[in-house]
Amino acid sequence: MRTAEIRERWLTFFEENGHTVVPSASVISDDPSILFNIAGMVQFIPYLSGREPAPFARATSVQKCVRTQDIEEVGKTTRHGTFFQMNGNFSFGDYFKADAIRFAWQLLTRAESEGGLAFDPDRLWATVHHDDAETVDLWLEQTSIPRERIQFRGSDDNFWHTGQPGPGGYCSEIYYDRGPGYGVEGGPVADEDRYIEIWNLVFMEFELSAVRSKTDFDIKGDLPAKNIDTGMGLERVAFLKQGVENMYEIDEVFPVIEAASRLSGRAYGADGDDDVRMRVVADHVRSALVIIGDGVRPGNEGRGYILRRLLRRAVRAMRLLGVTEPVVPHLLPVSMEAMKASYPELEADFDRISRVAYAEETAFLRTLESGTQLLAGAVDRVGTGGAIAGDIAFALHDTHGFPIDLTLEMASEHGVTVDEEGFRSLMQEQRDRARADARAKKGGAADLSAYSQLLDDGASEFVGYDALSADARVRGLVSDGGAVDRAAVGDTVDLVLDVTPFYAESGGQRADQGLIRGDGFLARVLDVQAPVKGLPAHRVEVLDGEIAPGADVFAEVDSAHRFAAAQAHSATHLVHSALRTVLGPHAVQAGSLNQPGYMRFDYAFPDALTPAMRAEIEDAANIAVRDDFDVSYEYLPLDEAKRSGALALFGEKYPSVVRVVDIGGPFSRELCGGTHVARTAQVGPISLLSEASVGSGTRRVEAAVGLDAFRGLARERTILQSLSEMLKVPGTDVPERVSSLLGRLKEAERTIAELGRARVLAAAADAVANTRDIGGVRFSATELGDVADAGDVRSFVTDVRNRIDADAVVVAAVGTVGGKPSVVVAADEGAQSRGLRAGDLVKRACTELGGGGGGKPDLAQGGGQDAARIPQALDAVATAIAEA
The missing domain is CATH 1.10.490 (Globin-like)
Known part of the structure; x- marks a missing residue:
């Protein structure tokens, strides 16, 4: 049975049993503390925890998951895989233990011709928590499993919680016996290689008040609504159904x-x-x-x-x-x-x-x-x-x-x-x-209880698309993750309103700034974030008076700041469209940042922009500004929006109804929740500042927008005028004149370097003439002074070694590169046969110089910090030869 067929049978079975089929969420987690979704229930956490009302009583999904904490074990065992798929069925206050057990047994044991997975019921085992006798009775009541194939285990295996105060409950796991060829008898408690876990049924029924470890926690009481969260490992079931030895041998791998x-x-x-x-x-x-x-x-x-x-x-x-x-x-x-x-x-x-x-x-x-x-x-x-x-x-x-x-x-x-x-x-x-x-x-991410409690009274209403001010009421104040009952002058707190015109940072657009006034108090809005969906939190500094929950306020956005941010966001859409026009449809967005006067846009493209491409992109974006396109938006179902040609950001999780921003009809059409200008002429000039790589296959363009772009161009004009005056040529001739000067400078540098090398090589004759005998080894030591680079020293040493006619030769030289000594030592075969190795000798020299080095027996180099000790470094080589 192919993996895709097992997947389809799962979804069909639960859909026929009243479950809503929910597509897999992106493998990218919405939780900033988690890089990837690591379990099938992740996208349902708001419903299971009660933070948000579930839109359905029952759901089923096959969730894409990635776990990397055991990456070094991948391939070594049958249990560790990086990417895997988790089949899940969920109940939000609807059915509970009995139905969860019944559904699992029916799907596992029903014949393939009837849509089941046809596992032999005589090879299935179950485990339950040792305090959960009720579940044992339900297994015996709902299935044909005998009592001897139900085993008790402790909280380490059969109790689930998040690691934080909140929902928790007993688990019941289902295992498949692969047979005596895979291990000893005795059920899962005896051997988990022979008995493979294929399904975990989690019964969320308790509210935990404290969690100290996996097995140490306090149960506060029962949850108001009991939930079901189950998970079946698709790859595990696939390798059992396909008769292969492990998950790596299934049809998808x-x-x-x-x-x-x-x-x-x-x-x-x-x-x-x-x-x-x-x-x-x-x-x-x-x-x-x-x-x-x-x-x-x-x-x-x-x-x-x-x-x-x-x-x-x-x-x-x-x-x-x-x-x-x-x-x-x-x-x-x-x-x-x-x-x-x-x-x-x-x-x-x-x-x-x-x-x-x-x-x-x-x-x-x-x-x-x-x-x-x-x-x-x-x-x-x-x-x-x-x-x-x-x-x-x-x-x-x-x-x-x-x-x-x-x-x-x-x-x-x-x-x-x-x-x-x-x-x-x-x-x-x-x-x-x-x-x-x-x-x-x-x-930081988990401490959201204060916000979640505020969300229980409903989401805040955002009116900022149509208004820059609003009358509102303070719903709550949060400081250091906890609710507070007041904020006085000098305090910085998160303030939650029932209605807000302030845009919370999202989609690359920085948050609004502004003021919040009330009877006897004034606060400046520094930032706006949404710690939980639907609840903007205004980070405010209290400038005057005292704020308390329940206060009536007047919230007012800084209009100049908002307009400049909207200019930048609309400019980003124009640049995105221009990139796709010039480079092709593969230049898709990979991230952006929009703030007053500036935009940054990351896009997928393998190569750097040529000057001609850059000019064409900048021109296309500014022509759109000149053409004064209308900027409008509408709300559409997600599928309809995509069919209409609206671009969506890869990996982004969108709601079922989305906001589509349309600029100039076919010019630009994107899913976007940000704020924009009314017409493109309001964007003002767009000036590309830079283009560079920010990762393999990803490029980034940065641009100044509006007045900042104009000011940047004015500064460049001033610089050009200054250069024109200094070089005494018209502005149009400045590039050619600078190029000519750079060419002459490089030629002069080459000439100087060649003269230096000639001086070094000329010293070779003196070095050959001034060798000395140390115990039958001809030794040459030279201080070269300033040199262009260490390569000159290396060339000098090898030249001198080749010129000296003797049975055993060692040559050492030190040059100064940028004020720091660079030493090279060469030893011929005769010297090496006497135990003299260049690598050892250069280390002796470098020790005197306050550095280090090494290399091969015939040639080695190193360096140091103290050029004043070059004579001592050369003497150290001579001493080492004498000792040998």
């Missing part, structure tokens, strides 16, 4: 393993290490496909970093399988073909997805080259048999994306080891910082 096997020429199943690598490739390529499909792009932090790590681990695993050429173009289409039955949008959007993934691999292959050079340098410094420092291995991992096993493999090829303990210590420090940051973010 295994084709990539087969492709990796063909590319590498290594058979799957022939070598344990190779099998793990192929499973890593299959998992990570599939995960990257889905993550990019939902709008994430590779980057250096957050979701972008996770995506980058997944793609690079896949490329690295293929390298360890012996494949060094680009592999993603061979693997990603295979994954898409395997997944399109479940997610047709992956095929429809594959051109964009593949561009992002292929560009990331290309970028990694470049960093792989630079990282290899760093590693080679480290190998040269430590020499054969040495150990690369942990901080070098960490830099290779953190900066160049080298996993430690790749560093270990490459180091081994060069006959050196790696300080793994030092590397892991640095990695642990990084993990500790990340955990502390995550805890801080989670705590």
Whole structure:
């Protein structure tokens, strides 16, 4: 039974049993403390927690999920996968334990011909919480499972809560017995490899007042409405139904393993290490496909970093399988073909997805080259048999994306080891910082109870599209996450109104500013955010008097600030349209920022803009300003809005009814909740300031807007006039004149450098003539003075070594580059046979200079800080020769 068929049977069964089929939410989490959705119930949390009324009594979904905390275990066990799908059925105060158990048993055991999954009922087991005898009775009442196949477990396994005060409840898990060939008898409590968990039924019935750990919490009482949240792992059920050994061998994953096997020429199943690598490739390529499909792009932090790590681990695993050429173009289409039955949008959007993934691999292959050079340098410094420092291995991992096993493999090829303990210590420090940051973010994001309580009385009404002021009432004040009953002069608090004209920061547009006045008090609005959906919180500084909940106020937006922000937001739409006109439809939005006088726009495109492209884009946007297009908006159902041609941001979660902003009919039409000017002429001039890369396959343009653009152009005119006067040429000739001067300057610099090199090489004759004998070794030591770079010193030393005719030769020279000494030592074969190695000798010299160095036995270099000790450095080399 194919995975897509299991998925369809699930949705059909629950739809026939009164559940509303809810499409999977984006894999991107709405919770700022969580990068990706990690469970099927995430999109239903507002309904399960009671923060928002559920629009349906029963729901079912198949949710896309990503978990990366066990990424190092991927491929090694049957339990760990990065991307997975969670089938769920939910009840919001409707049915409870009995129906949840009945539904599960019916779907699992019903014949395939009747729409079921046809699991053998004699191989199914259940676990319940040891305090939940009621559920045992319900299992016996609702199903044919015998009492001996129901086992009790503790809170660690069979109690669910969020980790915070709020809803919680007992769980009942369903396991499938794979048979004696997979482990010992005795049920799930005896062996969870033989007995595989396939379904977890969560009965939310308690309100927890305190949660100290997974198993230590206080139950305040019963919830006013009891809910059901269940989850069936789709991949687990698929590998059981398909008769394969693990989730990597199901129909949606295994084709990539087969492709990796063909590319590498290594058979799957022939070598344990190779099998793990192929499973890593299959998992990570599939995960990257889905993550990019939902709008994430590779980057250096957050979701972008996770995506980058997944793609690079896949490329690295293929390298360890012996494949060094680009592999993603061979693997990603295979994954898409395997997944399109479940997610047709992956095929429809594959051109964009593949561009992002292929560009990331290309970028990694470049960093792989630079990282290899760093590693080679480290190998040269430590020499054969040495150990690369942990901080070098960490830099290779953190900066160049080298996993430690790749560093270990490459180091081994060069006959050196790696300080793994030092590397892991640095990695642990990084993990500790990340955990502390995550805890801080989670705590900040989770402390929403004061806002949630205010939302219980209804959402705040936003009237700011049509008005810049409004009479309102203070619904509540929040400070440090808790409700307060007053705010006095000098206090900064979050103020919630029943009606507001203030725009809360969203969609890249910065929040409004302004004033809130009341009887005897005045407050300045510094920022507006929406900590919970539908509830703008005004961060205010109290300037006069005292504010309390229930007070009547007059809220007034700073009109100049709002107008300038609206100019920038409308300019962003114009630039977006201009980009798509000039570059093509693939230049889609990847993020934006709009604030008074300035706009920033990120878009998907693999190459830098040429000057001609940049001029054409700027021209197209300003022509739209000149044409004075009408700016209008309407509210439409989401599907209808998309059919009408409105552009949506990839990965953004939209409501069922959306606001469509239309500029000039066909010129620009986008889903947008921001504020805009009434006509494009009000935007004023748009001046592109810069264009640059901000990540693999993502570019960014910045522009000044309106009066700021005019002022910027005026400043440039003043600069041009000054240059014209200094160079004594007309303004139109300034570029040519500056180019000529730069050419002459570069020629002069080349001449100076050549003279310097000639002086250095001329000193070679003196160095050859002035060698001295130290225990049968001819030694030449030279202080070169200022040189252009360390390469001059290196050339000098090798030239002198080749000129000296002796059985054993050591040459040392020190030049000064930018005020700092650079030392190079060369030793011929005769000197090396006497135990004199250039790498050891240069370290002695660098110690005197307050620095370090190393290299190969025949040639090594280093540097230091104290140029005054160059004579002592050369003497140290002579002393080392004498000691040898």
